């Protein structure tokens with residue numbers, strides 16, 4: 001038989017290019033501070049530099065890599081720069097990158113236990129580890145009534161929670177018949193916009209999401225929640241879901257989960273807790289108070305892809321009652337039937353999420369936890385919190401600036417006292433300089449700058465430099 005023609009990359013070439021790729025990434029990390037943090041390309045610039053037609057014949061890998069350097073790199077905003085303080089972080093780390101690479105190499109699709117038992121079992125195990133690591137209520141353990149799953153994002157986690165809440169509130173018939181009653185969801189006016197999107201997707205209708213007022217610390221007012229629920233019941237609609245936030249996106253406010261939880265329990269309303277970034281802080285015992293009241297939660301979510309050094313995407317979603325979630329999301333066509341599922345002895349994570357297919361994401365999380373150990377993770381989280389607190393103190397001591405909200409963890413909201421225009425111009429000039437990148441929000445209807453210390457490699461020298469640059473630009477602002 002003549003040898004079959006192949007266009008595939010040979011194992012030898014894969015090894016060679018793979019080493020080159022790892023070298024490239026390593027060099028990227030060593031020179032990352034030489035790039036402007038915020039990309040300076042204009043809209044359409046990258047596309048204009050790419051050929052309009054795809055290649056008819058394959059190209060050498062070295063040429064592709066050269067284009068990464070020449071074309072792609074200028075269009076990158078460097079989320080992995082230690083001078084990145086914008087939004088919330090989206091961390092990468094050596095062990096996570098290697099775990100992701102291994103996941104790609106194994107190329108597993110873990111929709112069912114049977115389609116790769118290790119994919120399911122490692123995930124269950126690592127999520128149970130995290131219950132202990134964050135000291136979450138034991139009901140979230142897979143060995144109790146609940147369990148955890150890795151999803152892509154907190155938005156998906158909240159959607160799954162909302163769908164389960166909708167089903168539970170309608171005795172699991174709205175999946176069948178559609179929703180024939182008006183269901184109402186509640187969250188604070190400071191909650192992440194994903195809750196609004198989830199309410200739209202779940203079919204509750206945007207007008208049936210109540211945005212509950214917040215206090216002076218931007219945390220939900222439980223008494224306003226209780227009043228709104230009562231008013232809704234009187235109006236004949238069905239309160240079914242409350243989302244409390246631990247660490248809001250704008251200002252890192254922490255909703256009073258114990259009070260909210262008591263209301264939800266009394267009213268038999270599903271309580272979901274969104275701790276997208278800040279949940280990671282609970283790795284440190286002295287910061288665990290942020291999780292007070294979680295014993296009332298029906299579901300909980302946090303993103304290791306934000307602050308736990310695990311590459312995007314990696315969201316951990318926990319439920320207290322896995323049966324409710326599975327009953328909500330499970331559809332079993334003939335072609336997915338298999339013996340293991342029928343024994344009832346295995347988890348099929350396809351029933352815990354919206355898509356069918358799923359990547360082997362727990363590998364990167366496992367690598368991270370094993371590489372750093374609890375000690376290493378705690379060290380870096382504590383360091384970020386210390387650095388943010390130090391920054392907050394500098395702001396507080398500078399008469400030109402004011403703190404715009406409490407800074408319970410690693411996010412500092414501050415503003416120049418000169419007003420919105422001054423703050424906008426200060427931020428624009430800092431970001432244009434390429435020395436650092438920070439973003440804004442509005443608090444009490446005033447433009448507010450946010451500086452979040454959470455990038456894996458941010459150290460004291462970076463935060464000191466950021467403050468120095470802010471002061472320099474502030475001097476020019478007036």
Ligand SMILES: Cc1ncc(COP(=O)(O)O)c(C=O)c1O
Pocket residue numbers: 088152153154155156192194245247248249274275276277303315
């Ligand atoms: C509190 C909170 N919830 C949800 C999200 C949405 O995160 P994701 O991108 O994982 O959907 C964010 C994003 O920053 C957030 O801060």
